[in-house]
Amino acid sequence: MSQKxxxxxxxxxxxxxxxxxxxxxxxxxxxxxxxxxxxEEVVVTGSRITRSTLNSESQDTITIxxxxxxxxxxxxIADALRSSNLNSLGSxxxxxxxxxxxxxxxxxxxxxxxxxxxxxxxxxVVGSPQLGGGGTVNLNLIPFSAVDRIEIVAxxxxxxxxxxxxxxxxxxxxxxGYDGLTVSARYGDRDRDSGETNALSFxxxxxxxxxNVTFGIEWDTKDPIFDADRDFTAARWGDYNGDGVISxxxxxxxxxxYGYTLLNPQFDVAAYVANGGFPxxxxxxxPSLWYFHPGSCENADGSDGFVGPLEYxxxxxxxxxxxxxxxANRAGLDRLHSWVSAEYELSDTVDAYVDAIFAQNExxxxxxxxxxxGPVIPGDPRNTVGATYGYFRxxxxxxxxxxxxxxxxxxxxxxxxxxxxxISADFNYTHSDYKSSSPGNYYLSYSGLAYNIxxxxxxxxxxxxxxxxxxxxxSSQVMRKYSGGVQFDLxxxxxxxxxxxxxxxxxxVRYVALVDAQSEAGLIGGSAGNSAQGDRDxxxxxxxxxxxxxxxxxxxxxxxxxxxxxFGSATSPRIGFAMSVPGYEQLRVHGxxxxxxxxxxxxxMFGATAFSAERAIDYWACEQSGISADDCNSSRQVNxxxxxxxxxxxxxxxxxxxxVEWDFIENWQVKANWxxxxxxxxxxxxxxxxxxxxxxxxxxxxxxxxxNVDRSTARPTIxxxxxxxxxxxxxxxxxxxxxGNIPTDFGMFRVNWAGTKYLQYDFEGIYGSGEISDVAGTxxxxxxxxxxxxxxxxxxxxxxxxxxxIGESKSSVSSTKYAAWDQFNASVGYNFSEYGRLTVGATNxxxxxxxxxxxxxxxxxxxxxxxGRVMYVDYTxxx
Numbered sequence: 001m002s003q004k005x006x007x008x009x010x011x012x013x014x015x016x017x018x019x020x021x022x023x024x025x026x027x028x029x030x031x032x033x034x035x036x037x038x039x040e041e042v043v044v045t046g047s048r049i050t051r052s053t054l055n056s057e058s059q060d061t062i063t064i065x066x067x068x069x070x071x072x073x074x075x076x077i078a079d080a081l082r083s084s085n086l087n088s089l090g091s092x093x094x095x096x097x098x099x100x101x102x103x104x105x106x107x108x109x110x111x112x113x114x115x116x117x118x119x120x121x122x123x124x125v126v127g128s129p130q131l132g133g134g135g136t137v138n139l140n141l142i143p144f145s146a147v148d149r150i151e152i153v154a155x156x157x158x159x160x161x162x163x164x165x166x167x168x169x170x171x172x173x174x175x176x177g178y179d180g181l182t183v184s185a186r187y188g189d190r191d192r193d194s195g196e197t198n199a200l201s202f203x204x205x206x207x208x209x210x211x212n213v214t215f216g217i218e219w220d221t222k223d224p225i226f227d228a229d230r231d232f233t234a235a236r237w238g239d240y241n242g243d244g245v246i247s248x249x250x251x252x253x254x255x256x257x258y259g260y261t262l263l264n265p266q267f268d269v270a271a272y273v274a275n276g277g278f279p280x281x282x283x284x285x286x287p288s289l290w291y292f293h294p295g296s297c298e299n300a301d302g303s304d305g306f307v308g309p310l311e312y313x314x315x316x317x318x319x320x321x322x323x324x325x326x327x328a329n330r331a332g333l334d335r336l337h338s339w340v341s342a343e344y345e346l347s348d349t350v351d352a353y354v355d356a357i358f359a360q361n362e363x364x365x366x367x368x369x370x371x372x373x374g375p376v377i378p379g380d381p382r383n384t385v386g387a388t389y390g391y392f393r394x395x396x397x398x399x400x401x402x403x404x405x406x407x408x409x410x411x412x413x414x415x416x417x418x419x420x421x422x423i424s425a426d427f428n429y430t431h432s433d434y435k436s437s438s439p440g441n442y443y444l445s446y447s448g449l450a451y452n453i454x455x456x457x458x459x460x461x462x463x464x465x466x467x468x469x470x471x472x473x474x475s476s477q478v479m480r481k482y483s484g485g486v487q488f489d490l491x492x493x494x495x496x497x498x499x500x501x502x503x504x505x506x507x508x509v510r511y512v513a514l515v516d517a518q519s520e521a522g523l524i525g526g527s528a529g530n531s532a533q534g535d536r537d538x539x540x541x542x543x544x545x546x547x548x549x550x551x552x553x554x555x556x557x558x559x560x561x562x563x564x565x566x567f568g569s570a571t572s573p574r575i576g577f578a579m580s581v582p583g584y585e586q587l588r589v590h591g592x593x594x595x596x597x598x599x600x601x602x603x604x605m606f607g608a609t610a611f612s613a614e615r616a617i618d619y620w621a622c623e624q625s626g627i628s629a630d631d632c633n634s635s636r637q638v639n640x641x642x643x644x645x646x647x648x649x650x651x652x653x654x655x656x657x658x659x660v661e662w663d664f665i666e667n668w669q670v671k672a673n674w675x676x677x678x679x680x681x682x683x684x685x686x687x688x689x690x691x692x693x694x695x696x697x698x699x700x701x702x703x704x705x706x707x708n709v710d711r712s713t714a715r716p717t718i719x720x721x722x723x724x725x726x727x728x729x730x731x732x733x734x735x736x737x738x739x740g741n742i743p744t745d746f747g748m749f750r751v752n753w754a755g756t757k758y759l760q761y762d763f764e765g766i767y768g769s770g771e772i773s774d775v776a777g778t779x780x781x782x783x784x785x786x787x788x789x790x791x792x793x794x795x796x797x798x799x800x801x802x803x804x805x806i807g808e809s810k811s812s813v814s815s816t817k818y819a820a821w822d823q824f825n826a827s828v829g830y831n832f833s834e835y836g837r838l839t840v841g842a843t844n845x846x847x848x849x850x851x852x853x854x855x856x857x858x859x860x861x862x863x864x865x866x867x868g869r870v871m872y873v874d875y876t877x878x879x
Contacts, residue, residue, distance in 0.1 A: 045151040045171040058576025060673040064150040072802040078104035078139040085756040090863030096328035096365030099438040100130035108167040117165040126432035129475035135164035141408040143337040145201035156655030158596030159558040159574035176341040178205030181879040188872035195223035211344035224332035227324035235322035248310035249636040254324025258371030261318035262387035264293040290316025295382040313625040321393040323368035332364040359408040367400040370444040372525025398442040422489035430481040438473040444525030445469035472516040481507035495548030502543040511602040534606030537565040553579040570597040586663040600648040604722040607644040613637040614688040620696040630814040640688040643721040668740030682725040688718040690767040729762035747794025755786035782807040796831040836877030
C-alpha cells in the first residue's frame with residue numbers, strides 16, 4: 001500500500017468518526033465546565049482496577065509527560081525511552097541494511113527488549129515480525145505527537161499482563177478528550193553532515209457532556225547517517241605499529257576481506273590440515289605460504305574502494321574493500337501516522353470507546369556492493385595467481401539499497417458498564433496488524449554468474465545485468481484479542497472498601513515470514529534465509545484485589561493463569577503492600593513480590609534462518625597470530641546464520657522490590673526503589689560473539705572447537721541460535737530520584753533527577769559453561785545510568801537544560817578502563833500566546849562522540865548515540 005493510499009484510509013476513518021460525533025450532537029468546540037464536581041476515575045498502569053482516588057501503589061511507577069519530552073528535546077517515543085535511566089544498557093535503534101532497520105525498542109533493566117511489555121492505552125499491541133515474532137513492539141510505529149504521557153512500571157507485572165512483562169511495563173497513553181486544533185512544525189539540522197529532521201503534526205478534538213473525539217495526523221523524516229560522515233565509523237587503515245604491514249581488522253576500520261581476495265592455488269592444503277586448520281604465520285616474502293592472495297592489488301589506496309594488501313591473522317594477504325566509504329550506519333526514516341480516539345456515553349451507565357492507529361514507515365538503508373564468495377571471472381586481469389575461487393566485492397552491480405516499508409493498523413473498541421454502584425464491567429476487542437516488506441536491490445545472482453561463465457558472456461553490460469538480483473522479505477504478524485472483566489466491591493474495611501477485579505482474555509497471534517525463492521535456495525550472494533511461519537492461541541484468566549486494611553496500609557494481590565497452544569500453561573502470582581507512616585504521611589513505603597514468565601517468541605521457535613554479518617572479536621585467531629587478548633580489541637564482520645529452535649521452553653522469573661518515597665518539604669520529593677529479578681531457563685540469543693568465545697575456550701583446553709563455528713576456511717562461519725540458559729541468573733538494581741519546584745522572583749524552576757545503579761548483573765561469560773559472574777561495572781554494563789533536567793519559566797519566557805549520563809566501566813578481558821560519558825541538551829523559547837510558541841534548541845550541545853576504544857572505534861552502538869549535535873527550531877500554535 002502506498003503512503004498516499006494509507007493516509008487516505010486513515011483520514012476517511014477519522015473523519016467518519018468525527019462526522020458520527022457531530023451527528024450525536026457533540027459540538028466542535030465546547031468549553032469545559034470548570035465548576036463540575038465529578039471525580040474522574042483513575043486507572044493505574046500495572047492494575048486493571050479502576051478507583052476514584054490515586055493512592056500509593058505497591059510498585060514504583062515512573063511517568064514521562066509530554067512536557068518532559070519537550071524539555072529534553074525528544075522527537076520520538078524511542079528517543080524518550082532510550083535516554084531513560086531505566087533503559088540501563090541501551091536498546092536497539094534503526095540500523096541500516098537489515099529487515100529490522102526501521103525498528104526501535106526499549107529494554108528495561110537491560111534484561112532484553114523481549115522482557116519489556118509495551119502497551120498503548122493500557123492494551124497489548126502486536127509485536128514486530130522482524131524483532132522476535134512476539135511481543136517486542138516497534139516504538140517507531142506509535143505516533144509521537146499523540147502522546148499524553150508514558151507510564152513505566154519497572155517491576156514484574158506478569159500477574160496482570162502475562163508474558164513479556166518480566167522486567168516491567170511501558171504504557172504509552174495517547175491524548176484524548178482534547179478541544180480545539182493544534183498545529184506543530186519542527187526542523188532540525190545535524191552538525192556533522194547535511195542530514196535533517198523534519199516534523200509536521202495536526203491535533204484536532206471536540207467534546208461535549210456526552211462524549212469526545214480526538215484526531216491527529218503527523219509526518220516526520222530523519223535522514224540516514226553514513227559511516228563516512230563520522231570519524232569513528234569512517235573507513236581507515238594504516239601501519240600503526242610500524243612493523244611494515246597493515247594488519248587487517250587490527251589496523252583497519254570499515255574494511256572487509258570481501259574485496260578482491262583470492263584463494264591461493266599454491267597453498268599447501270595438506271600442511272594446513274595437519275596443523276589443525278591453522279597455518280604457521282605466513283612469510284610476507286613467500287606467496288606460496290599464503291592462504292589468501294590479493295592478486296594484482298598492489299598499493300590500492302581506497303580511491304575505488306579497494307585497499308591492500310592487508311595481512312590476515314597469518315593466513316596471507318588480501319585485497320580489502322572499504323565498505324564504510326559508502327555504507328549507511330543509521331537508517332533513514334519517513335513516517336506517516338494518524339490516530340483517533342473517541343468516547344461516547346450511550347446511556348447513564350454504558351460508555352463506548354474506540355481507539356485506532358494507522359501508521360506507515362518507510363526506512364532507507366545502504367550497504368556497500370554485495371560481498372560474496374564465488375568463482376573468479378575468466379580472464380580477469382587481477383587474477384595473477386591462477387585462482388579459481390575467492391572472496392569478492394561485486395562493485396559493478398551497485399550499492400545494496402534496502403527500503404523497508406512497515407504498515408501498522410491497530411483498532412480497539414470497547415464498552416464500560418456501571419451495573420450498580422459497586423459493580424462494573426468492561427469488554428474490549430483489539431485487532432492489531434503489522435506488515436513489513438523489504439525488497440533488497442543489487443544483490444549477486446549466483447545463477448546469473450554461472451550462466452555468464454557457462455556461455456562465455458563477455459559483453460560488460462550484459463554480464464552485469466545477468467548477475468544482478470533483487471531480494472524480497474515479506475513478513476507479517478497479526479493479533480486478535482478479546483478481553484473482559486467485572487469489578488465489584490467486596491466489603492468495607494478500616495481504610496475503605498475492598499475491591500476485586502476478575503476477567504478473561506483470549507488472543508491469537510499469526511506470524512509469517514516469506515523470503516524469495518532464490519535466497520532460500522542459496523543462490524543470492526550477500527543474502528540468505530528461508531520462509532517460515534508460526535501461530536499460537538492464548539487463553540488467560542486473571543483476578544486482582546485491593547484490601548485497604550487501615551487508612552495507612554493497603555494490601556494488593558493478583559494472579560493470572562495463561563494457557564498457550566504451543567508450549568503449555570503458566571501461573572503468575574503477585575502480592576504487594578503500600579503504606580504511609582502513621583502520623584507522618586509524607587513518608588510512604590511500598591513493596592512487591594511476584595512470579596512471572598516469558599513465552600518463547602514465535603520467530604525464535606519457527607523463524608526463518610537469517611543471514612547477518614555480525615561483528616565479533618575472534619580471540620582464537622588473534623592468539624594464533626601472536627596477538628594478546630589485551631591487544632585483540634578490533635571486531636570484524638563474520639558470516640552468521642541465525643537459526644530458530646522449536647524446542648525452546650518458557651522462562652520463569654521471580655521479582656522482589658521495596659521502595660520509599662518522602663515528601664521532605666513542600667513540592668519536593670525524594671525516593672528510592674530496590675528491585676531484584678531472578679530468571680530461570682532464561683531465553684537467550686547465542687550470538688556470533690558468544691559462539692566464538694566458546695570456541696576459544698574449547699580449543700584452549702585442547703578440544704576440537706565449537707561445532708557451531710566452522711573454521712574449514714580461514715574466515716569462520718557461525719551458526720547462532722536461541723537457547724534456554726542452564727543456570728539461573730540474577731539482576732539487582734537501585735533506582736533513586738529527586739524532584740521539585742523552586743519559585744523565585746526570577747521565575748519558576750522545575751528540577752528532576754533520576755538514577756539507576758546496578759548492584760548485580762549475573763552473566764554467563766562462556767555460553768553453556770554454567771559459570772556465572774557479576775559483570776556490573778564492565779564495558780556494556782555500566783553501574784550508573786542517570787538523567788536530569790532543569791526547566792525555567794517566567795511570564796512568556798522559558799528555558800530548559802537536560803543531562804544524560806552513563807557511568808564509567810572497565811574491560812572484562814583486559815585492564816582497559818573506559819571513562820564516564822554524558823550529553824547535554826538545551827532549549828529556549830517564547831510563548832506568543834494566541835500567536836503560538838517558538839522554541840530554539842540543540843541536542844548534544846557539546847557535540848560529544850560516543851564512547852570510543854583506544855583505536856577510535858565506538859564500543860557500543862546501541863548505548864551511546866552517534867548523531868552528534870542537532871540544532872532545531874519548533875513552532876506550535878493552538879486555535
